[in-house]
Structure formats: C-alpha cells, structure tokens
Amino acid sequence: MNRKSLLNKFLANECSAEEAKLVFKWLNDDPTLLDDFISEDDWVSYINQENKSKRGGDSLLRIITVFILFGFLFILTNLLSTSTDEPLQTASFIHEIYYNPSAQPKEIVAADHSILTLEPGALIQLGIKPDLDFGRVKLFSGRVSFKVAKDPSKPFIVESGTLMTNCAGNRIHRGL
Secondary structure, eight states, X not given: OOHHXXXXXXXXXXXXXXXXXXXXXXXXXXXXXXXXXXXXXXXXXXXXXXXXXXXXXHHHHHHHHHHHHHHHXXXXXXXXXXXXXXXXXXXXXXXXXXXXXXXXXXXXXXXXXXXXXXXXXXXXXXXXOTTOSOEEEEEEESEEEEEOOSOTTSOEEEEXXXXXXXXXXXEEEEEO
C-alpha cells in the first residue's frame, strides 16, 4: 500500500493500529507530509470546527452559571423572607419548656407574674402571649402547683392529659 492511500485511510479513521503507528512515524519524520494531502481550506474549516465545539462548551458553562446564580438568589430570598417572617409568627405566642430533674421543687415565675412550682420530674410547656391576653400550661409529666396572678381579664389555661382548666386567680395542683 502506498503512502497516499494509507494517509487517506488514516484520515478517514479506517486504518488498523499498526497502520496508524506507521503513519505517525511518517508524520514525525516529515511534518509537511500532510500539506500534500490536506489543503489550506480544509485546515481552516477544521480549525473553525474545533473553535465552534469549544465555544459550545463555553456557552454550556455560561448557561450552568446562570442557573446556579438564579438558584443562589432564590435560596437567598427564601432565607431572607423566612427570617423576616419568623419573628412575626413567634411573636404571637411564646412557648417555653421547663423540666425539673432535681429532687427539690423548682419555682418558675411567668411573664404575667404567675408562679409555677414544678415537683421533681415534672415536665411542662408554658405558653404566654406577649400582650398577656392569656397563658397556657401543658403538663406532660409529674406534678405542678400553680399560683395564678389575680386578673380575671387574663385567664390562665392548664392542660393535664384530657383535662383542661381555665383559671383567673386561683391556686391549683395538677399531676399526671
């Protein structure tokens, strides 16, 4: 097989590995060998084709960058809107959980000046509205004594299991 037919076969990507090695050896020995087979117009079109394929990757990179940027902005706006909404939601009702792990009774003074005495092992959830319209205590376990501030306009609700009591100035003992 002559050089010209082997080079044409190589350029068409139809040669074997041994033939490709032989063509590479020829090209290393004489780099101008391809100039006889490939015209300048073919080289220019090949270079333009390579540049277009590289530009396609660049445009893909730009598209991905735009999506990442929009995703980041979306997450950022959601975080900012959530952080500004949370104080409004939590300001309507404040929940605090108290637990007495000690062997001695523990006394808690609520925002409305009511006094809650947690016996050992007692677990409660105290809910108070900031404007002090009412307070709510949910007893989960143990025994609790309540000394409710005397103000009938601001009731104090106590939940213990299925029992719910509304108080407006009493001393109550509840336990589970």
